[in-house]
Amino acid sequence: MAYRWDFAPILDNWQALAAGIAGTLRLFLVCLVLGLGFGLLVALMRIARQRPLRWLAIGFIEFFRNTPVLVQILWFYFALPMLVSVEISPFMAAILGISLNSAAYSAEINRGGIQSIEPGQWEAARSIGMSGFQTLRRIVLPQALRRVLPALTNRGIEIFKMTTLASVVAYVELLHQGKLVASLNFNPLEVYTVVGALFFLILYPLVRATYALERRLARSD
Amino acid sequence: MAGPVLSLKGLGKRFGASPVFSGVDLDVASGDRIAIIGASGSGKSTLLRCINFLERPDEGRVILGGEPVGEARQRGGGTEMRYDERALNRLRQRVGMVFQQFNLFPHMTVIANVMEGLVTVKRIARDEARPKALAELARVGLADKAEAYPAHLSGGQKQRVAIARALAMEPEILLFDEPTSALDPALVGEVLNTIQSLAEDGRTMLLVTHEIGFAYHMATRVIFLAEGGIYEQGTPDEVLKAPRRPLTQAFIAGHRRFNF
Numbered sequence: 001m002a003y004r005w006d007f008a009p010i011l012d013n014w015q016a017l018a019a020g021i022a023g024t025l026r027l028f029l030v031c032l033v034l035g036l037g038f039g040l041l042v043a044l045m046r047i048a049r050q051r052p053l054r055w056l057a058i059g060f061i062e063f064f065r066n067t068p069v070l071v072q073i074l075w076f077y078f079a080l081p082m083l084v085s086v087e088i089s090p091f092m093a094a095i096l097g098i099s100l101n102s103a104a105y106s107a108e109i110n111r112g113g114i115q116s117i118e119p120g121q122w123e124a125a126r127s128i129g130m131s132g133f134q135t136l137r138r139i140v141l142p143q144a145l146r147r148v149l150p151a152l153t154n155r156g157i158e159i160f161k162m163t164t165l166a167s168v169v170a171y172v173e174l175l176h177q178g179k180l181v182a183s184l185n186f187n188p189l190e191v192y193t194v195v196g197a198l199f200f201l202i203l204y205p206l207v208r209a210t211y212a213l214e215r216r217l218a219r220s221d
Numbered sequence: 222m223a224g225p226v227l228s229l230k231g232l233g234k235r236f237g238a239s240p241v242f243s244g245v246d247l248d249v250a251s252g253d254r255i256a257i258i259g260a261s262g263s264g265k266s267t268l269l270r271c272i273n274f275l276e277r278p279d280e281g282r283v284i285l286g287g288e289p290v291g292e293a294r295q296r297g298g299g300t301e302m303r304y305d306e307r308a309l310n311r312l313r314q315r316v317g318m319v320f321q322q323f324n325l326f327p328h329m330t331v332i333a334n335v336m337e338g339l340v341t342v343k344r345i346a347r348d349e350a351r352p353k354a355l356a357e358l359a360r361v362g363l364a365d366k367a368e369a370y371p372a373h374l375s376g377g378q379k380q381r382v383a384i385a386r387a388l389a390m391e392p393e394i395l396l397f398d399e400p401t402s403a404l405d406p407a408l409v410g411e412v413l414n415t416i417q418s419l420a421e422d423g424r425t426m427l428l429v430t431h432e433i434g435f436a437y438h439m440a441t442r443v444i445f446l447a448e449g450g451i452y453e454q455g456t457p458d459e460v461l462k463a464p465r466r467p468l469t470q471a472f473i474a475g476h477r478r479f480n481f
Contacts, residue, residue: 123275124324124383128338128390129314131306138341142328220328220370 009185010194020177021198027163027173030095035102035159036152042103043110044136057107064104070165073097077169094166102159109151113144146217153210160203174198224287226251226425227272227316227394231281234267241267242449243280249394249427254420256436256457257429259446260472265429266321268446269396272427273316274309278302285312286393314342317387321399323379325371331358331382332367338390357385361415377408381415388419395419397428413439433476437461445469 010017045057064072077093080086088096117140125135145152167176174195182191225248233243241264249255257265270276272283274290282302283290290312291304326334335354339345345353358364361381371379380400387395397416401409413435419426420439430436436443436457443460445453445468453460453469464470 118322118324120320120322120324121326124318124320124326124386125337126275126310127273127313127316127318127320128386129310129342130338131310134341138337139326143326146328220330221372 003189005190006187007190007194009187010181010190013181013185016177016181017174017194017198019172020174021202023171023173023176024160024163025202027091027094027098027166027171028160031098031102031159031163032156034095034099036106036155038099038103039106039155040110042107043114046107046111047114060100061104061107064101065108069097069101069162070168072101073165073169090166090169090171093169094163094171098159098162098165101162102155105158106152106155109148109155110144113148113151114140116147117143149210149214149217153207156210157203157207160206161199223251225249225284226253226286228284229272229281230284232268232271232278232283233280234264234271234276235279240449242446244450245281247444247451249425251425252423252441253425254439254441255427256440256443257427257446258431258433258436258443258472259452263446264449265446266398269318269398269427269429272394272396273313273318274304275318277304285315310342314338314390315393316396317390317392317394318396318398319380319383319387319400321402323371323376323383323403325379325382325386327371329370330367331363331369331371331374334371334382335386335389338386343390354385354389357389358382360388360418361385362411375408376404377411380404380412384412384415384419393425395424395426397426397430399429399431401430401432433461433473445472447472 042057042060045053046061048054048057073093073096076096077088077090080093081088121139121143122135125139126132130138163173164175166173167179170176178191178195182188185191227247227249229245229247231243232245232247234241245268247255257268259265267276271278274283282293290308291302293300294303295301325331326337329337332351332354335357336347336350339350339353340347355364355367358367361384363378363381363385366374366378366382371382374382384400400416401412404412409432413432416426416428416435417439428436428440438457440457442454443457444451445460445464447453447468453464453466459465460469461473464473
């Protein structure tokens with residue numbers, strides 16, 4: 001007997017899914033800003049002249065790249081409060097796990113971008129009297145970030161999808177809400193199909209927007 | 222009479238254990254145009270880059286406008302030079318440099334390239350920096366390319382923009398590091414003409430070049446680098462037409478060979 005698709009229970013529960021979308025977007029935006037921002041900072045530490053800064057950055061990158069985000073989220077939620085007496089909400093645990101992991105990845109992307117800029121660019125800037133920091137800010141970073149934009153877009157997509165991992169600590173995001181709806185109505189086929197489609201519908205326009213940004217930045221080529 | 226604009230006293234540079242040059246003494250008076258020639262690897266470019274400290278010299282001193290750059294400190298029997306980053310940034314404002322590979326900022330328009338030093342380093346307001354940058358572009362004949370990006374220029378045009386970028390800082394000395402070596406032969410002329418017109422304005426300049434003919438016509442003095450130092454120097458006629466020492470003679474003969 002053919003399966004009869006029935007989306008009515010999902011429409012009845014649209015508020016639960018809408019709350020999930022809101023939670024997903026909230027977590028995504030926070031992790032995107034923190035992950036990419038901190039990633040730039042770690043990249044600069046990674047290429048700093050001071051050795052302790054470099055070591056710190058390398059330690060951070062390798063630790064967070066080589067452990068699963070899921071484990072990190074669980075660790076921040078269940079283990080960290082046992083070490084230090086802090087209250088960690090599911091939201092906070094997810095932010096820590098996803099942001100720090102993304103920072104480690106994007107730090108390496110940014111480092112590659114910065115180091116791909118020809119030494120002649122540094123020399124030309126220094127030769128007109130610009131300081132190292134001015135050179136970085138005005139000359140090197142604008143070019144480096146443009147080069148790594150496609151790779152950072154990938155990171156952004158990953159961050160968006162990683163938000164689903166927050167469901168393990170019962171953070172209210174789209175997958176978590178989907179599970180709830182599916183278990184109440186016994187309709188996993190419809191629910192997970194809709195959840196997947198919703199992710200695509202939100203993410204795809206965002207990715208298209210980054211293509212437009214790339215084209216805008218390519219004006220000088 | 223005013224002292225030299227630039228003096229090098231016993232300047233030396235090593236890469237690892239091998240010395241590039243050592244004990245270079247040079248006085249540059251205002252209006253001097255010094256061509257630095259020599260075989261590949263003789264340290265011409267390195268010498269030039271030590272003057273604005275893109276390379277740190279390992280020994281000796283650079284004296285700009287009568288003021289020694291850096292502080293000498295006694296340390297473990299010898300003297301060690303200490304250079305303050307901010308002092309070097311100020312020095313580089315006074316010493317312009319033009320590179321073999323142009324090194325224009327590709328993400329900025331031509332006018333923004335020329336304005337960059339004025340705005341970021343000299344902190345001049347944009348609406349004040351702009352006419353000044355345009356005037357420098359007009360000087361190199363590229364005012365009509367102000368809004369273009371470097372990628373849309375020919376090599377010769379790029380190098381002229383790079384010259385305008387250096388000029389905008391109103392440097393006391395201009396350093397040219399093989400400014401035509403990366404150019405198509407057809408584009409060399411326009412860059413040499415630009416440099417020639419700067420020479421006619423009485424600008425002080427040091428030029429590392431392989432264009433011996435141009436050095437002959439433009440320079441007030443020619444320096445031949447070999448064996449880790451200044452091997453021979455004099456007027457263009459002395460060094461290029463009647464070199465006295467064997468390595469200079471061989472070098473000039475090698476360059477003359479295919480001239481007709």
